[in-house]
Amino acid sequence: MTSDLGFIDPTASKHRTKIAPAPRSMDLSNKVVGLLDNTKEQGDIILETVGAALRERYGVAKVIMHRKEFFSKPASGELIDAMAQQVQIAIAAVGG
Amino acid sequence: MHTASASLVEQRARDAAQTIAKALIEGADATARAEDAQQDQIEIDADPAAMQEYFFDQGWTDGLPVTPPVAESVAAMLAAAGRAHDATIGPIPPHMRVATLEKLAVNAVMAGCRPEYFPVVLAALEAALDDNVRLYGIQTATNTSSPLIIVNGPIVKTLKLNARGNVFGQGNRANATIGRALQLILRNIGGDLPGETDMATHGHAGKLTFCIAENEDESPWDPLHVERGFMRSESTVTVIGGSSPQNVFTYGCETGEEVLEHFIGALTGLGHNNIIFPTGPLFVLSPEHAHTLARDGYNKERIKQRIFEKARIPLSRFSKRTVAGLHHRRARWFAEAGDARHIGVADRPQDINIVVAGGAGIHSQFVPTSFSYEPVTRLIRAKE
Amino acid sequence: MAGKIDEFEFFLEKEWSDGFPVVTPTEERVQWMLKGTRRDPDAVIGRVPPAGEVATVRTIAIHALMAGCKPEYLPVVLGAVELIVREEFNMGGVQCTMHGVAPLMIVNGPYAHKIGLHGGNGCFGPGFRANATIGRAIRLMLLNLGGGIPGLASATVFSSPIRYTACLAENSEYSPWESLAVSRGYSPDDNVISSVMVESPRLHFDDVSTEPERLLRGIADSMTSTGSWHMWFRSGIAVAMSPQHAKLCADAGMSRADTHSRLCELAGRTQGNLKRGGNWRPERARAMDADPDDDNCFIKAVKDPATLQLFVAGGMGPITAVCHGWNDSSRPVHAKYEV
Numbered sequence: 001m002t003s004d005l006g007f008i009d010p011t012a013s014k015h016r017t018k019i020a021p022a023p024r025s026m027d028l029s030n031k032v033v034g035l036l037d038n039t040k041e042q043g044d045i046i047l048e049t050v051g052a053a054l055r056e057r058y059g060v061a062k063v064i065m066h067r068k069e070f071f072s073k074p075a076s077g078e079l080i081d082a083m084a085q086q087v088q089i090a091i092a093a094v095g096g
Numbered sequence: 097m098h099t100a101s102a103s104l105v106e107q108r109a110r111d112a113a114q115t116i117a118k119a120l121i122e123g124a125d126a127t128a129r130a131e132d133a134q135q136d137q138i139e140i141d142a143d144p145a146a147m148q149e150y151f152f153d154q155g156w157t158d159g160l161p162v163t164p165p166v167a168e169s170v171a172a173m174l175a176a177a178g179r180a181h182d183a184t185i186g187p188i189p190p191h192m193r194v195a196t197l198e199k200l201a202v203n204a205v206m207a208g209c210r211p212e213y214f215p216v217v218l219a220a221l222e223a224a225l226d227d228n229v230r231l232y233g234i235q236t237a238t239n240t241s242s243p244l245i246i247v248n249g250p251i252v253k254t255l256k257l258n259a260r261g262n263v264f265g266q267g268n269r270a271n272a273t274i275g276r277a278l279q280l281i282l283r284n285i286g287g288d289l290p291g292e293t294d295m296a297t298h299g300h301a302g303k304l305t306f307c308i309a310e311n312e313d314e315s316p317w318d319p320l321h322v323e324r325g326f327m328r329s330e331s332t333v334t335v336i337g338g339s340s341p342q343n344v345f346t347y348g349c350e351t352g353e354e355v356l357e358h359f360i361g362a363l364t365g366l367g368h369n370n371i372i373f374p375t376g377p378l379f380v381l382s383p384e385h386a387h388t389l390a391r392d393g394y395n396k397e398r399i400k401q402r403i404f405e406k407a408r409i410p411l412s413r414f415s416k417r418t419v420a421g422l423h424h425r426r427a428r429w430f431a432e433a434g435d436a437r438h439i440g441v442a443d444r445p446q447d448i449n450i451v452v453a454g455g456a457g458i459h460s461q462f463v464p465t466s467f468s469y470e471p472v473t474r475l476i477r478a479k480e
Numbered sequence: 481m482a483g484k485i486d487e488f489e490f491f492l493e494k495e496w497s498d499g500f501p502v503v504t505p506t507e508e509r510v511q512w513m514l515k516g517t518r519r520d521p522d523a524v525i526g527r528v529p530p531a532g533e534v535a536t537v538r539t540i541a542i543h544a545l546m547a548g549c550k551p552e553y554l555p556v557v558l559g560a561v562e563l564i565v566r567e568e569f570n571m572g573g574v575q576c577t578m579h580g581v582a583p584l585m586i587v588n589g590p591y592a593h594k595i596g597l598h599g600g601n602g603c604f605g606p607g608f609r610a611n612a613t614i615g616r617a618i619r620l621m622l623l624n625l626g627g628g629i630p631g632l633a634s635a636t637v638f639s640s641p642i643r644y645t646a647c648l649a650e651n652s653e654y655s656p657w658e659s660l661a662v663s664r665g666y667s668p669d670d671n672v673i674s675s676v677m678v679e680s681p682r683l684h685f686d687d688v689s690t691e692p693e694r695l696l697r698g699i700a701d702s703m704t705s706t707g708s709w710h711m712w713f714r715s716g717i718a719v720a721m722s723p724q725h726a727k728l729c730a731d732a733g734m735s736r737a738d739t740h741s742r743l744c745e746l747a748g749r750t751q752g753n754l755k756r757g758g759n760w761r762p763e764r765a766r767a768m769d770a771d772p773d774d775d776n777c778f779i780k781a782v783k784d785p786a787t788l789q790l791f792v793a794g795g796m797g798p799i800t801a802v803c804h805g806w807n808d809s810s811r812p813v814h815a816k817y818e819v
Contacts, residue, residue, distance in 0.1 A: 011496065011624060012627070026121050042100070042102065049106045049113065050109050050112065053117070054113065058121075072573035073809045417507070
């Protein structure tokens with residue numbers, strides 16, 4: 001934190017931490033895709049439609065839908081763990 | 097979409113599916129990369145002097161002339177990359193730009209690299225961007241620090257890097273241009289400019305170029321990359337933030353003990369970076385020093401242990417303010433070393449780095465290190 | 481292109497800046513701020529969601545310093561951070577939400593008075609260093625350590641002015657009743673912070689009522705609206721009655737508890753009224769155990785009386801400040817803090 005600026009810079013490091021995305025190019029065929037519904041209205045329709053398109057047009061093998069408990073609360077650790085076990089690609093609906 | 101009809105939502109979602117799939121397959125920044133990859137071709141006067149002046153005027157040089165990055169040279173450099181041409185590397189501080197391989201090749205050409213050096217440059221850049229190197233701090237601080245590149249493995253001989261006499265100095269194209277390529281990339285792509293984001297009070301020559309190879313043949317011990325878990329037959333770069341090397345001249349010393357005593361003396365002066373930063377200091381030992389130490393029963397581990405134990409400065413030498421600051425900046429030392437009255441130059445013996453390089457002579461280099469949490473080593477992916 | 485860094489520009493250009501200059505944190509000043517606590521500077525108080533950066537006592541001191549706090553404010557800031565990172569408060573959810581609510585800090589007890597935390601005229605606004613800077617210290621941490629920055633984690637449509645700062649005391653001097661903390665069972669000597677996620681206050685002006693029923697019906701009306709979230713959740717809201725309004729009730733023989741329960745009874749609207757605009761949806765009605773087709777069904781503003789934060793604050797004048805709430809993924813919290 002302390003630098004040679006002559007004062008302290010308390011900027012949190014995590015903002016600059018880049019989580020590297022999964023390597024591209026990715027092949028979608030035969031993959032299992034997980035969809036996380038944040039429970040906002042009609043989010044389920046969006047995800048179901050995207051899931052169907054991924055199956056029909058991009059060769060995704062299987063689509064699994066999960067629902068958060070409530071949009072304002074983070075998904076529980078158990079839910080994320082369960083999804084991580086089941087899927088290779090995850091898509092989350094964010095916002096409303 | 098809260099209030100849209102279900103059928104409209106479905107329609108929009110079907111349209112969006114293509115974008116989503118593209119992001120999954122190619123990556124979300126695919127569009128940004130496409131923009132970057134556009135070749136910025138410029139037409140300038142073929143007269144070499146005019147070309148140089150143009151580059152100087154644009155601020156694209158380190159103060160020295162550059163090799164004009166004409167299309168053929170860049171293509172040849174790219175061809176030697178050893179990886180897919182649409183790869184990108186980044187973000188590069190301080191402006192956090194992502195570089196296409198092409199832009200990196202341009203800078204390597206400007207530096208004067210031969211195409212076969214390019215994989216080393218790329219590996220060095222990737223190592224420098226590792227969070228553990230803390231390049232942002234190195235590039236923007238008032239402190240004197242620059243990413244030092246240490247090359248290990250068979251590639252040293254293949255590319256004729258210098259690991260011997262005058263290793264930190266001038267004269268060898270590979271050392272000079274590989275180090276310089278990294279600096280030009282950090283300047284031209286990272287955007288680090290003295291007075292703007294580069295606030296170095298003095299800087300040092302290592303900001304022009306700072307690249308050495310280890311003298312593995314003349315070392316009695318395992319080379320750096322083997323210590324760090326690689327095979328001797330693998331070629332690597334290791335990067336750490338370093339200041340100007342301090343020459344330790346062991347005048348009149350005959351034994352390993354005496355040599356070490358000089359090293360410890362160099363470490364116990366006030367003001368060097370390894371008092372303030374928890375980064376472990378680096379020693380570049382001449383082959384002669386290495387052999388004297390080995391003859392007298394020292395291996396790297398024993399040297400590190402001795403330095404850790406003996407290179408300590410009494411806290412009474414510092415003001416209260418400095419001591420308070422040290423308690424914060426060297427928190428791990430105070431928590432783990434069990435010595436409340438001194439400050440050491442490393443938090444743990446294993447944090448000290450030792451490399452053997454250089455020619456004949458009873459000199460070694462204490463390279464004060466800073467910012468980096470630890471050195472970062474990367475495999476060089478050379479084209480077969 | 482001068483070599484010297486302008487410390488003010490440095491911090492104003494930070495992604496987490498609240499847009500105002502900060503007191504430049506130097507080691508010397510941080511040591512000065514740390515005099516405000518006996519706690520170990522390296523002690524971990526909590527992680528600020530959603531980015532989860534660690535707030536140690538020292539980190540909190542740095543933010544308090546930047547905000548403009550005096551060392552004697554630090555115990556309140558420390559207590560506040562401990563409180564707002566409680567899981568049931570769901571600070572992470574509020575950091576990300578579209579709705580511009582903020583954790584309002586209501587501070588009770590003798591220490592608040594000692595350090596000049598203001599609960600009298602102008603208490604929601606500028607001019608009072610303790611109010612302004614304690615609230616701001618918390619916000620700077622929510623921005624920097626928590627990452628609750630628009631474009632990063634925060635999706636607010638408007639945010640809110642109370643996201644600059646939201647901290648006050650009660651007007652204990654002119655309140656006819658016991659404090660919010662005491663009504664909860666704390667002792668009058670305890671130093672307590674209560675916090676609830678609310679919008680900025682709407683100011684209910686009533687210079688006409690001469691008896692409590694009309695006054696409270698009016699305040700209750702301000703506690704409802706067709707576009708409020710707390711109508712559809714068991715969430716907390718805040719009502720700050722001016723001493724004048726509180727006295728009107730007290731003089732008629734109403735205790736704090738009486739006033740509190742009367743407000744809970746009165747505040748609500750018929751479902752038919754709520755359907756006309758705002759965020760009524762059949763699913764939301766069903767979630768509140770209301771039949772969506774029953775227009776006469778009375779939807780209470782405060783489902784669980786314990787979530788209503790009723791207190792006395794403000795200066796002389798016939799106004800009660802009402803702060804609408806969020807949803808019940810955040811439960812109001814309160815705790816003692818160490819000085």
